[in-house]
Amino acid sequence: QMLRLIYTTTAVQRKNVGASGPAKYTEAFIKKQIEEFNLGKRHLANMMGEDPETFTQEDIDRAIAYLFPSGLFDKQARPMMKHPTEIFPEQRKIQWGEDGRPFHFLFYTGKQSYYSLMHETYEKLLNVEKYQDQLIAQDLPLQKEKRNLAGSRWLTKIELEEMLLEKLSDDDYSRFIQLLEKLTNLPCSDIEEKYIQKFSKELPVQMQKVVIEPLQYDERGVAFSTGEGRRKTARATVVIYDNGTGKMTVNGLDVLHYFPVLQDREQLLFPFQFLSRIGKHDAVCTVSGGGRSAQAGAIRLACAKALRSFVTEKEVEFMRQAGLLTVDPRVKERKKPGQEGARRKFTWKKR
Amino acid sequence: DDKLLSEPLSHPDFFNVKELFTLKDLFDARVHLGHKKGCRHRFMEPYIFGCRLDQDIIDLEQTMQHLQLALNFTAHIAYRKGIILFISRKRQFCHLVERTAQGCGEYAHTRYWQGGLLTNAHIQFGAGVRLPDLIIFLSSLNNVFHPHVAIRDAAKMNIPTVGVVDTNCNPSLITYPIPGNDDSPSAMELYCKLFRMTIIRAKDKRRQSEAVEELR
Numbered sequence: 001q002m003l004r005l006i007y008t009t010t011a012v013q014r015k016n017v018g019a020s021g022p023a024k025y026t027e028a029f030i031k032k033q034i035e036e037f038n039l040g041k042r043h044l045a046n047m048m049g050e051d052p053e054t055f056t057q058e059d060i061d062r063a064i065a066y067l068f069p070s071g072l073f074d075k076q077a078r079p080m081m082k083h084p085t086e087i088f089p090e091q092r093k094i095q096w097g098e099d100g101r102p103f104h105f106l107f108y109t110g111k112q113s114y115y116s117l118m119h120e121t122y123e124k125l126l127n128v129e130k131y132q133d134q135l136i137a138q139d140l141p142l143q144k145e146k147r148n149l150a151g152s153r154w155l156t157k158i159e160l161e162e163m164l165l166e167k168l169s170d171d172d173y174s175r176f177i178q179l180l181e182k183l184t185n186l187p188c189s190d191i192e193e194k195y196i197q198k199f200s201k202e203l204p205v206q207m208q209k210v211v212i213e214p215l216q217y218d219e220r221g222v223a224f225s226t227g228e229g230r231r232k233t234a235r236a237t238v239v240i241y242d243n244g245t246g247k248m249t250v251n252g253l254d255v256l257h258y259f260p261v262l263q264d265r266e267q268l269l270f271p272f273q274f275l276s277r278i279g280k281h282d283a284v285c286t287v288s289g290g291g292r293s294a295q296a297g298a299i300r301l302a303c304a305k306a307l308r309s310f311v312t313e314k315e316v317e318f319m320r321q322a323g324l325l326t327v328d329p330r331v332k333e334r335k336k337p338g339q340e341g342a343r344r345k346f347t348w349k350k351r
Numbered sequence: 352d353d354k355l356l357s358e359p360l361s362h363p364d365f366f367n368v369k370e371l372f373t374l375k376d377l378f379d380a381r382v383h384l385g386h387k388k389g390c391r392h393r394f395m396e397p398y399i400f401g402c403r404l405d406q407d408i409i410d411l412e413q414t415m416q417h418l419q420l421a422l423n424f425t426a427h428i429a430y431r432k433g434i435i436l437f438i439s440r441k442r443q444f445c446h447l448v449e450r451t452a453q454g455c456g457e458y459a460h461t462r463y464w465q466g467g468l469l470t471n472a473h474i475q476f477g478a479g480v481r482l483p484d485l486i487i488f489l490s491s492l493n494n495v496f497h498p499h500v501a502i503r504d505a506a507k508m509n510i511p512t513v514g515v516v517d518t519n520c521n522p523s524l525i526t527y528p529i530p531g532n533d534d535s536p537s538a539m540e541l542y543c544k545l546f547r548m549t550i551i552r553a554k555d556k557r558r559q560s561e562a563v564e565e566l567r
Contacts, residue, residue, distance in 0.1 A: 100481030101434060105453050108436055108483065109460050110468060110475060119449050126446070 025088050033084040040081065057082070092165055113164040114172055118179065124192045125183050132188045142187040152200040154180060160199075212308045212316065215242075225309040229301030231328050234290025236298035240306040244282030246272075250299065251286055264296035271304040271324055275311060297328060355560050359430055366426040366553055369419055371545055374411055377418075380541040382531040383409045385518030395518050398530035407518045409530050421513045421527040422549045425485060428511075429457075429553035433484030436460060437546075438501055440493040444539045448489055451543040455550040458483065460501075464493070469504040488514035489542055490533040491525065498524075515542060 041060060045052040048063050060081050068079040095112075096102040106112045106119070135142055155163070157173040183189055184196060215223040223242040230236070248255040248268065259265050272278045283303060287295045304324040308316050319325050333342035340346055359365040377383065385391075385399065385407030400410035428435060435457040439448045445461035452459030460468075465475070472480050486505050491514045493499045498521050505512045506524045514525040515533045522528035532538040 094477065096479075096481065099432070100479070101432075102458065102481075105456075105458050106449070106460070107476075108458050108468065109462050110465050111462075115462055119446065122446055 025091060027093065030084055030088060033088070037081070037084055044081070090165060111166055111168075111172070113166050114168060114176075117164065118176060121176070121179050121183065121195075124195055125179070125186070128183065128186050128188050128191060131191060132186065135188065143190060151203055153203050155199050155201060159201075215309050223310075225306045227302040227304070227306030227308075229298045229303075229305060229327075231297030231301065232290045232294040232331055234287060234294040234298040236285055236287040236295065236302045238283055238285045238299060238302035238306050240303065240310070241282040241284075242280070242310065244280060246279040246281065248283045249285065259292070259296060261292065264292060267293075267296040267300045268303065270300055271307055271319070274319065274322060274324065275307060275315060277307070277310075281307075281310075300324070301327065352564075355557075355564060356431060358560075359427060364419075364423060366423065366430075366549065366556065368422040368426060368549055371422065371548055372415075372418065372541075374415060376541065377411050377414060377531075380537040381535045382414060382538045382541065383411050384532045384535065385409050390519040392519050392521055394522055395516065395520065395530065398516075398522075399518060409518065409532070414529065414531050417527065417529045418531075418545075421529050422545060424511070424527055425487065425513060425546060426549045426553040428485045429455075429550045430557045432557070434458060434481060435485045435487060435550065436483035437487050437489060438464075438499065439489035439539075440464075440499060441490045441533070441539075442494070443536070444489065447539060447543055451547050455547050456554070457550060464500050466500070469501065469508050469510070482508060483510060486510055486512045487546060488512060488525065489539060491516055491520045 041055055042052040044060060044063050045055040047067075048059075050059060064079055064081050070078040072078050095104065095107055102108070104112045104116065106115045109115050132142060154177055157168060157170065160173060160176070161168050180196065180199060183192065189196070213225060215225055217223055218241075224239055227238050227240070228236070229238070250258040255265060255268065259268070269278065272281065285299050285302065287299055289295075290298065301324070304319055308319070308325075311319075316325075335341055338346075383400070385395075388402055388405045388407060391399070391407055395407075398410055398413055400408045402408065425435065435452075435455070437448050437452045437457065437459040439445065439461050441461075448461050449459045467475055469482060472482055486501060488499065488502070491499055491502060496519070502512060502514070502524045511526045512524070513527040514520075514522070514529065515531050516522040516525065516528045517531070517533045520533075522530070531542075
């Protein structure tokens with residue numbers, strides 16, 4: 001009988017390897033990058049004529065900005081030369097040794113840093129409870145120092161992810177925060193203050209007390225104060241003198257010449273009328289930018305700010321509530337593509 | 352090297368695990384207490400001594416034998432430098448189990464079990480992972496009173512298991528079941544102590560034998 005030829009494929013069946021995720025940098029690669037960076041730093045120092053030994057990161061940034069000027073708006077898109085640890089994100093190295101045994105005892109859970117954190121925090125909780133039991137057994141009073149609750153916040157989920165180098169879910173994060181809250185609410189948790197402080201951040205002081213500048217005195221002995229104001233694109237600076245007659249000068253011209261329209265002059269008078277100090281002050285203003293109405297609004301704000309120094313705190317509060325001291329945030333809205341103006345759309349045609 | 356590995360296998364109780372516990376210790380730690388008659392699992396009936404006021408009592412003679420076999424097996428695995436994974440889904444004893452594993456130098460998993468940890472390990476962990484060589488269940492049910500997924504996964508991946516089975520558990524897929532109570536703190540502390548002592552003993556013996564071999 002004839003031998004029949006069985007067809008077999010010679011080409012190896014290719015496995016469809018999926019996307020491997022973000023590039024993994026080996027330790028050797030990072031070391032090489034650090035060496036190249038240091039070499040490059042010395043070369044740059046020589047090029048700029050500076051001492052290679054005392055060439056700091058700020059000098060590098062200045063040198064690069066000088067040698068490679070870029071007009072790009074995004075600072076991160078411009079050419080930069082930084083230490084490799086700042087450029088390449090921190091990554092997890094291989095978690096097990098040569099014999100295959102993982103280093104961390106919670107490796108097989110998948111989220112080892114998060115669960116080890118929970119384990120440690122729970123251990124601190126048990127410590128505090130044990131200490132409390134000891135105090136109760138000795139009939140000593142439990143300490144109750146009122147901690148500053150409003151001054152600090154817990155780390156956000158993103159900050160915690162950065163700390164642990166691991167992805168967390170919202171549920172995990174909320175559980176961890178609940179455990180921390182439980183720990184802080186125990187009476188004797190002062191023992192573990194150091195541990196808790198690792199996970200709390202100081203809140204920046206929200207209300208910045210606006211400092212009202214004191215009155216200044218010029219050569220004649222007259223008290224004056226300055227104020228700045230803005231409205232749309234107009235910027236104004238005003239100097240208000242005490243013991244005046246109510247004269248106002250704008251850019252060298254008298255108020256009646258500069259603002260022929262009554263509405264603008266009413267705006268200028270508003271702060272003085274509110275504090276009933278109409279004939280008592282002189283004002284010298286400089287204003288630029290914007291239009292007629294915007295300049296008037298800018299000068300009004302500047303006057304109000306300057307008058308704060310002449311007036312009691314209560315009246316300052318009244319001015320603030322009247323809206324004399326707030327910057328008007330309304331600016332011209334940009335035009336969008338596909339529309340005729342900022343809001344106006346093109347005429348709708350049925351067909 | 353061959354002699355190191357084959358010598359312990361010739362003795363029935365090379366690591367002398369029988370002296371670590373007595374029947375009285377098991378009784379004092381309330382290992383014999385099971386769940387109520389209504390929770391009884393069909394396959395646990397051979398291990399149950401009797402039922403008093405609706406509560407099942409586990410036969411401690413059988414527990415002794417099973418415990419001795421299981422401890423002997425863990426000691427052999429630890430002697431051969433195997434990876435041991437402690438699993439318990441009881442929230443009350445999660446910290447205790449993790450501490451035991453840390454004390455032995457072995458590994459623990461007392462949290463939510465992600466589906467592919469054993470079966471999909473190469474993708475979840477990385478290319479060259481080494482899977483555990485023994486899994487010890489200190490409580491073989493999960494939080495919803497179903498058998499833990501790791502029992503089935505270990506059977507799929509040919510990993511031997513040692514497990515404490517209570518009267519409401521299914522002992523079928525576990526290679527070395529230990530019928531006993533898994534709910535009392537005293538019983539759990541006893542098990543943790545026994546496992547820790549066997550593993551440490553086995554590792555010490557291994558180090559001694561290696562030192563003796565090197566001296567020759």
